[in-house]
Amino acid sequence: MTFDDIKGMDLAYEEALKGFNEGGVPIGSVLIHKDGTVISRGHNMRVQKNSMTLHAEISCLEATNRVPASITKNCTLYSTLSPCSMCTGSALLFKIPRVVIGENETFMGAEDWLAKNNVEVINLKDARCKDLMDKFIAKHPEIWNEDIGE
């Protein structure tokens, strides 16, 4: 964990909190270049945009408006929750070399697929991220289940 990883997760958590306050699934994501530039931010838009594909990481990548892999291959993707198979696949497609997650207790994504492709995965075990998900899931278990294809 580096200073940047703490900052990155703070921003991802801010995004998750925005989503929570909008009544949405509280997962946030940020893409940060190794030079420290915040490339983009996003949060899950299932509820807000009636979308099954705008997970936090996809929203974050979408917000870049077509950043090339020459940029993404020098970035870390932060997500408050372990990335599902779709979001993992997007990280692999765009050759993102590092993924830092808030937690994987609420949901264990495709971390094995990231590891197998030599993507560095760091779990910050951030209690804020899990607490926010716990609060959301207690109120809206059906929306959460839909989000993870259950």
Add this chain to the structure above:
Amino acid sequence: MTFDDIKGMDLAYEEALKGFNEGGVPIGSVLIHKDGTVISRGHNMRVQKNSMTLHAEISCLEATNRVPASITKNCTLYSTLSPCSMCTGSALLFKIPRVVIGENETFMGAEDWLAKNNVEVINLKDARCKDLMDKFIAKHPEIWNEDIGE
């Protein structure tokens, strides 16, 4: 291959052609229930929406406006081209059991990951799909490379 697979690929090719005529990456996708209902359709929107995440398959899923996995687990996903890791991951997330592709000569996606997860993959080796991609890539190699993270 079934009658429905030919029909499914015809619709996916129509989508790819729409994309081509819009000046976009000519890849199309259709989601069809096993009862024959066409659930949704879409095509790659990289150029049209300045998007790095709206691949054909993601556009197609997005067009459903939140169909639950209880539906998608009874569907076939058609794509004119072998699905990249992101689109493969979306098929796995939503428990889609069958993926029918037009071709995988232009690009070999994450078919191994589909197979490993017991998703049936059928390659129709459809020359129309490859011809359209050849035409696009000859004119816009840089846009195509961007689409696959090169």
